[in-house]
Amino acid sequence: MPKLETYSHQLSYSYAPGIFPSHALLNARPELARRLLVRSDALESEGVRALIDKCAALNVRTETADRALERISRKENCYAALVFDKFSSALDPQKNHVVLVNPSDMGNLGTILRACLGFTLPDLAIIRPAADVFDPRVVRASMGALFSMRVALYDSFEEYRAQHPGHALYPFMLDGSLPLPQARKTAKAPYALVFGNEATGLPASFASLGQPVRIPQSDAIDSLNLSVAVSIAAYAFTQEA
């Protein structure tokens, strides 16, 4: 592997910044790990030691890299990071899906990954243009959940739909006709929960593609944060009635 570069979308590798996300990677997809970077003043910390041991067992090299870690973490406190190969994964056609149409905020995307995994919806479709799911900021916000999920990228919603024509679609829209608590009770599986961009939501045309759902909310707010909306939907659809 050549000299490590500042992360960009074009690279074939990325960074899992932080001890917790690095452990998550080693537990879920150890074959992706390429190098462990550690801060020279953190070599004796317990979490870092455990990372070094796991990496040694996998024949993954450890190196001290204070400058690189500062760059990767954008000056936030970061004791260690794993360099990992990006991967692609197909969605499980039998399972329920979450579909994000043009999500733009990296923090939201990471938080969504974490919540979807927490509510046993590990199949996520992302319609481009979208925030880069491999950006270290997304990996960190996901707390490493990314490595336990199947994430598939599509250039259009139609492309996703063509691959998974049988899923019952539930587009989430502010004026959706079915309130979420009812939607949960009548949901047909396998389903796909579909969400639009942070600023614009889904185009009106999505209403005719499936059963539009709204999360009942007060007029006092314009809308919920995207990661909050997706998480509430994931919770509601996966709880026993």
Place this chain on the structure above:
Amino acid sequence: MPKLETYSHQLSYSYAPGIFPSHALLNARPELARRLLVRSDALESEGVRALIDKCAALNVRTETADRALERISRKENCYAALVFDKFSSALDPQKNHVVLVNPSDMGNLGTILRACLGFTLPDLAIIRPAADVFDPRVVRASMGALFSMRVALYDSFEEYRAQHPGHALYPFMLDGSLPLPQARKTAKAPYALVFGNEATGLPASFASLGQPVRIPQSDAIDSLNLSVAVSIAAYAFTQEA
């Protein structure tokens, strides 16, 4: 008002950065508005024009302040910001409450304000030490929801409890004995939903103060993001069964 300073906790005023949060302030608490700052290249934008008109009607002065806006928004794109007087408000003793014990992340805090308002839980207690609810980053993440809420600060949970001894307490804990879907069905009002810090959660001692609740979630994640957990709880407690 003297020369505007970079925001700090000590100031008696703060900034609502962005057009949407500024409108939210003028709609909810116009008496707090002190000055409108606009970027010189945004004077003709529709949202900014509407702000200028509303401020004129309230005798609030508008000034162009490109440099100050850049500082306030930390270089993010920001066309306008309102300078406002900080305020304090007592919680409504008859209403349900949300209590955050030592929340530390400003983005989370803003997102929580927005979700609580959206689910008609506008009474928020914050136990210090905590992120500063008046920080412009919180105001922006809240999309101005802050101005429609009652937010009370306390130095300890005991201080909150002494003021509101009658609320049924629902501390949210990873090992809470009652799953959230059931908690909703048996909830006694007025209630207080209580959440701990992002990194540590609530101390174990909270289990004996009320009915501990858990949000059912997979072992694949360590925990949910705090703003997600609070939002799901607020949703679940306020929906019809």
